[in-house]
């Protein structure tokens with residue numbers, strides 16, 4: 001075990017006897033969801049897991065310490081404080097300075113894997129940004145999954161990213177992508193995108209089978225489970241298309257560029273949809289947490 005990490009008693013106890021554990025990200029709480037809904041969501045994601053007999057491990061860096069499993073005050077801090085958004089490269093700087101940060105998918109996956117956690121639930125994965133051929137803006141979520149043995153459950157990637165390039169990059173990095181019950185890659189608020197997957201699995205047990213085979217082959221990449229939002233909870237496609245087109249047009253008209261583009265678009269998407277996109281976001285995240293809990297349970301039953 002890595003002494004630079006702090007595991008909560010609950011997480012350490014579960015891991016030591018092979019009980020199911022699911023890692024949860026903190027950037028989705030501190031930067032991805034508005035206050036005060038974000039605090040309620042962080043608490044709810046943990047209770048969904050506890051109710052299913054799974055130990056939640058919400059991950060963040062607090063006062064320089066990478067924490068795997070937060071107490072109630074830690075959960076409150078990631079929701080209420082203005083924390084830095086921390087990717088893998090930021091971890092040593094936060095640790096050396098005693099600073100705090102909310103961990104992205106990349107940093108959460110990295111820390112969870114170091115702690116011995118094999119399953120992780122998030123909302124949407126980061127990916128290759130539109131225009132990346134000029135800006136080189138590609139999330140470290142992808143390069144981290146190339147070298148981090150963890151199974152990440154997400155609802156695909158938002159259509160504000162370049163989905164085709166994101167899937168190509170995952171292929172280059174030899175990261176398996178399996179659809180749960182589908183061969184259509186989901187696009188976060190919608191069950192579909194224009195892109196198909198080579199492989200579908202039908203159940204959490206089949207994901208655990210893939211994880212076991214991955215290990216047996218000596219593979220050390222992550223695995224992406226693409227989990228579409230249930231049909232009755234998905235966003236209305238026409239409103240989705242209309243709102244995204246308006247948000248993109250506004251960004252272009254206002255000359256928004258570079259890393260300001262995504263926060264601008266996401267903020268406008270919530271406003272233009274009068275909060276409907278936010279409800280969908282919460283529903284898909286809950287659904288990912290539930291599925292990750294089932295995968296962790298199936299994984300723990302094998303070992």
Ligand code: PSU
Nearest residue numbers: 027028032104105106124125126139140
């Ligand atoms: N995608 C979402 N919501 C999010 C994120 C991604 O739909 O909140 C967050 C995740 O924490 C992800 C990060 O790891 O953004 C990616 O940011 P960047 O592109 O800067 O690597």
Ligand code: MN
Nearest residue numbers: 137138139259
């Ligand atoms: Mn970036």
